[in-house]
Amino acid sequence: xxxxSLIDAESASRVGTVAATATGEVNRRDWQRxxxxxxxxxxxxxxxxxxxxxxxxDIICPPLYLQYVVLGVTALDGLRPDGSSGAASGxxxxxxxxxxxxxxxxxxxxxxxxxxxxxxxVRTIESIVEKQGRSGRFxxxxxxxxxRNQRRELVAEATTSMIARP
Amino acid sequence: xAREQVFYEDVHPGDALPTLTVTVDERQLFFFSAATYNGHxxxxxxxxxxxxxxxxxxxxxxxxxxxxxxxxxxxxxxxRGRLVEYAVQNRAIAFAGEELSFTCVVTGKRLADNTGLVDxxxxxxxxxxxxxxxxxxxxxxxxxxxx
Numbered sequence: 304x305x306x307x308s309l310i311d312a313e314s315a316s317r318v319g320t321v322a323a324t325a326t327g328e329v330n331r332r333d334w335q336r337x338x339x340x341x342x343x344x345x346x347x348x349x350x351x352x353x354x355x356x357x358x359x360x361d362i363i364c365p366p367l368y369l370q371y372v373v374l375g376v377t378a379l380d381g382l383r384p385d386g387s388s389g390a391a392s393g394x395x396x397x398x399x400x401x402x403x404x405x406x407x408x409x410x411x412x413x414x415x416x417x418x419x420x421x422x423x424x425v426r427t428i429e430s431i432v433e434k435q436g437r438s439g440r441f442x443x444x445x446x447x448x449x450x451r452n453q454r455r456e457l458v459a460e461a462t463t464s465m466i467a468r469p
Numbered sequence: 470x471a472r473e474q475v476f477y478e479d480v481h482p483g484d485a486l487p488t489l490t491v492t493v494d495e496r497q498l499f500f501f502s503a504a505t506y507n508g509h510x511x512x513x514x515x516x517x518x519x520x521x522x523x524x525x526x527x528x529x530x531x532x533x534x535x536x537x538x539x540x541x542x543x544x545x546x547x548x549r550g551r552l553v554e555y556a557v558q559n560r561a562i563a564f565a566g567e568e569l570s571f572t573c574v575v576t577g578k579r580l581a582d583n584t585g586l587v588d589x590x591x592x593x594x595x596x597x598x599x600x601x602x603x604x605x606x607x608x609x610x611x612x613x614x615x616x
Contacts, residue, residue, distance in 0.1 A: 333504070340500035341536040342491065345543055357548035366552050367532075367539045374506045385517070386508035405531055407603075409556035 309400045309433050309442050309469060317395065322446060323426040325373035331418040334368040364416040369450055369459055372416070373424040395428070397467045400442045406464030413457045421453040429462070442467040474547040477578065477585025477609040486573040486589070489541040493529050495565050501533045529563040534593045534601045541571040542589065542605055549610040553586065557603030563595055570594050573605070585609045 338348045346353040347363055354362045364372070377388040397403075416422065426448040434443050448461040495513075502512050510517040511528050518524040535557050543552060563569055570593075577588040586606055593601035 336500075337504040337536075340497060340504045341533065341540055342497070343536070343540045343543070345540075347543075347548055353548060365539075365543070366555070367536050371505050377508075382508055385521070386510040386514075388506075388508065405559045407556065407558035408535070409554070411554050412552055 306440075307399070309397060309440055309467070310431055311398060314395055314397060314431055317428050318431055320428055321425060322395070322428045324424065325375060326421060326423045327373040329364050329369075329372050329416045329418060329420040329422060331362060331364075333371070334364045337368050337371065338365055359415060361417055364418075364420075366410075366412045366459070369412075369416055369422065370461070372422045373450075395431075395444060397442055400467035400469050402468045404466050404468075406443065406466050408461060408463045410459055410461040412459045414452075416452065416458055420458075422458065423451050425449050438468075440469065474549055475545065475609060476612045477580075477587065478612050480575055480578060480587050480609065482575050482577055484575040486541060486545045486575075489537060489544070489571040490568060491537055491571070492568045493533065493563070493565055495527065498527060498529065498533070498565055501530055501536075505530070505532060507532075524562070524564075526564040526566075529565065529567075529569070531559045531601070534559075534563065534569070537569070538571045538573075538591055538593050538601060538603065539605075541573055542591065542607060545573070546607050546609060551608040552605065553608050554606035555603070556605070557591070557593075557601050559600075560602060561595075561598060561600045563593075563600055567595050569600070576604075583611070583614075585611050 335348060348365050349362060351362050382388060426446050429445045429447045431442060431444050434441055444465045446463045448463060450459045452458050498512050507530065511522050511524060512530055513527060515527055518527050538557065539555060572594060573589045573591045575587055576590050579586050585608060587609055589605045591603045591605050592599050
């Protein structure tokens with residue numbers, strides 16, 4: 304007996320294509336609010352004199368904040384019922400595997416981002432594969448996301464995955 | 470704020486970094502959702518978390534766990550250290566009010582292009598349960614390298 308694939312043809316056809324692009328300006332008060340919410344008072348994020356003494360030209364954006372720089376704006380009636388925006392996945396839906404959870408994320412950081420840098424993000428669907436796990440079949444989706452600044456310098460590159468289950 | 474700088478030469482496989490221990494409360498969940506433009510109800514709407522998504526309470530954001538784990542690293546590497554690679558997996562959820570600990574252990578070190586690279590095994594934990602396993606690589610300054 305051949306089971307029907309969890310991956311529909313429409314989703315499968317999107318492997319290798321761009322799922323999302325976005326741009327945003329790095330803003331020190333935004334990253335400082337994030338750092339404060341993490342309880343992270345590292346002077347590299349807050350104290351220009353300290354940052355310059357370490358060889359930077361100014362305070363720098365915490366590496367893990369970079370992903371939020373490019374977030375867009377979602378109207379209230381554009382939200383999903385659970386309150387999330389759903390933008391990050393590029394609208395991929397798996398009708399045969401509707402339950403989704405974040406898998407993992409792996410990021411390489413190449414350079415610092417400063418206040419008022421312009422960041423461009425390009426996210427590509429790298430692969431969509433069906434796997435067999437301990438609790439049954441699932442779909443593993445992997446995206447590759449590249450962040451560049453206004454000088455086209457590579458700032459970071461991330462590989463992100465999501466698991467969708469029937 | 471004076472901070473001590475750790476150097477590549479001082480670090481050895483098996484070394485444990487100082488453990489960061491944090492109990493996330495609902496205020497922190499709210500501020501982190503606000504700072505990351507995250508509207509997902511499971512982080513602030515107890516009734517939704519319980520009746521729709523089946524959790525016992527509001528849950529700590531995965532990205533907040535990841536940010537706390539990264540903080541354990543960036544607190545340690547000092548102003549001249551740099552986070553180069555960071556990889557984590559979401560394995561289990563945590564609720565507000567639970568004590569979480571963030572631990573990192575040195576697994577290796579190597580020189581690449583005159584840069585001192587140190588590899589770490591990292592984990593977010595609740596007691597003995599690993600919520601978020603991962604790995605990281607940091608670049609540390611070499612003693613005598615004042616550039």
